[in-house]
Amino acid sequence: MTNLSRRTLLKAGLAALAVPSLAACNNGAAARGEGEVIYWLWDSAQLPMYTECAKVFQQQNPQYSVRIEQYGWGDYWSKLVTGFISDTAPDVFTSHSAKYPLFADKGQVLAIDDFVAQDNVDLGIYQKGLAERWIGADGKRYGLPKDFDSEVYFYNSAFTEAAGISVEQLNSMTWNPQDGGTFEQIVRRLTVDAKGRRGDQPGFDKTKIKVYGLGYGDAGGSDGQTSWSWYAASNGWKYSEGEPWGTKFFYGDPKFTDTIGWWRGLITKGYMPTYAQAKSGVDVTTSFGAGKYAITPNGSWMLGTYKTLKQVPTKLARLPVGPIGKRVSMMNGLADTIWAGTTRREASWAWVKFLGSQAAQDIVAKAGVVFPAVSASLPAAKAKFAADGWDVTPFLETVEAGDVFAYPANPNAADVTAVMTPAMDAVMSFEAEPSSLADANDDVNQILAASA
Template identity: 45%
Template sequence: MRIRTVMSLVGALALSLVSGCAQGGAAGSGANTVTYWLWDANQLPAYQACAKGFERKNPELTVKITQLGWADYWTKLTASFIAGTEPDVFTDHIQKFGQFADLKVLEPLDGLGIDDAAYQSGLGANWTGQDGHRYGAPKDWDTVALFYNRKMTEDAGLTADQLNSLAWNPKDGGTFERTIAHLTVDKNGTRGDEPGFDKDNVRTYGLATGGAGDSDGQTTWSPFTASAGWNYTDKARWGDRYAYDSDTFQSVVDWYFGLARKGYLAPFTDYTDGANPANAQVASGRAATAFDGAWMISTYYGTKGLDVGTALTPVGPSGKRATMMNGLADSVTKNARNKDGALRWVRYLASDACQKTVGSYGIVFPATPDGTRAAVAAYGKKGIDVSAFTGPVTDRQHARTFSFPIADYAADVYALMRPAMQDVYANGAPVSGLTRTNDQINFLLGQ
């Protein structure tokens, strides 16, 4: 089953992508050049600065950085492995790790001497494959918080302390649902918690839509499923069985998408294919709040005319609040043309020297504690309080952080869960139907 799935994936990509993506890639890579790919344009200046620092220490080497948009990045990267034009080093995502490990296109990094204890908890261990080898050097991390339009929350009589103290449950929604309802306003000016509210003609939704959440729900339902005590798989890493058939998962998802049926959560059509992201809904006044990731901090706070604040995710039935803590890494390709230079560059990227440089730009939270502190200070100079994102990482007594599911067949799981979750959200399909989808997923895993 594993071979057949991987081979079909490679075959499909080879047919559809190579013809358009075979040029470029590792062009220019060689004995004196290290090619490096990343997707975030906001981070490009920071890594250009790191490259200069690296080149000063290694004057015989030059780092050539290529930045691509998120969608193009993964399409072209996967195609480059097939065409033999892959970069020496690339920014890796935990969702893609299993696929690349299966295809055996990553170089083990065990010889770099990376100590997991030198990074924020959990970030290093996530990049160890099932074979026990390390394939990623910790790079940065992000969490999820609640962005809100200050004018709208103040008009609704809500304080920052109240927004940071919300709680929820799947029965009546708790103070979180009541708050979202109160922030919802129909076209007659009636709030969602007032008599006469017209849920079919809403002017401003209490909560923006981030889509159906697909297989992970990072900025949609995951803060709720996790704070209810649910886990994606039966193991923290490389699980053998997914749990989308869980009563807990299905009850939480039913409640969450039920907010749309009540008129408090913007409808699925507001986000179809990501054409109208959550930040745009808040900026336009279509929504008062939105769950979003730390990578969007600069976007929200940089939006002209928008006075924005951030709050912690709400406390759930488990007694804790929860947020996904996603950590990116830098990986070396198996067929890197400059293997020695690539390994040296990745070791430098994971060092405090580079991570503090990146942190000083106030764009992302680097993986080392010193790098994180540099980022917090940089955000502070911009007048941005990021404690809603950093707090849960250190306050393990009251908060739970968790990772994307780390398991085989991530692409297949996504392909199966995406339409199933959209059907629940957009068409009101019963959540019990997710049990059948879960059975299909676990069949792939041999369960």
């Protein structure tokens, strides 16, 4: 028994220390050919088109080859960081604007200004505003854009037809933080209680809802990309001073807290599920697919997922026009970046340059999974989406008109998220008032000040 207790104690202690560790991958640079580039991406849906890009790239540059590896979003970033530490990171990898500022700050991604200048890369071929997104806070360029995304409403057209709401009405909605404008009227009409009464009909029982007018996946955290960002922005709100490299955030601004107060008011009115209910689901698309929501806002990268929801006829509608007099959407995008520790700079740059070229983006566009960053490739993507039954105009209008705003980026994004996610969760579950966001905002600014 003495043995047992000692062993158990030892086990107790050691097991406690076993912080989940992630095995580094074995990309030993020495073990592979001089011209071979390892490239990482996270979206399995994009693997086929990038495999094709690699083939074409290799035909054009026989001295180089590309090995593509794909890891799910959850593993991708931790694997990448372990790769940085153990010198086994991929030469080139897909990056996100929420993540690269930190990597740039820590000197893990290669500035490509010299390459861009040396090869005279035309940055005008990209959708307006995309290439600039990859210029870091230090003024250096860290990537060439490959695609972009924006937000719209995905709606169940069977529900809107049953409610007598026309496509025109859906595409000309207005919004304001006081009464929610025609947008709220439509959401109200689309909400149906257990006895079949609509939100705008007498006797509507908001405690027993069959179909919610509006669905949401989460409280939005620090960016609200697919939950509240366009309302706040069309209310004249900005995330931070010195955008896109926020140095001082404004989560306590009444323009923002009013927006959130209106948004969560939809829960009180019964048009939106409570936060507990919304979070207790697998995800927002699953509930939409089961006919529980009439409208769900989402990003363009979700088109493929919505297409798999066979039981509900899904269409796209524009975002509403807000108090500033127009509709605005967040525009975010991905880029290919080069790891600073690569031993194959030339080969890596050749691959990045190729992926950022129209030749590669035409291949990407034809697959109809994402919107290509190169403007000239866009018609091909549009055609493919149309063939799949999507009229993607609502996604592109805001982008083409330049009525877009950027994803709030900074090297402390993870810390900011760690403050804002619980704060927004608390507001949406009515455990705190929207005014409490001012305190969260102070915390955020403190984090930024501490690391500045």
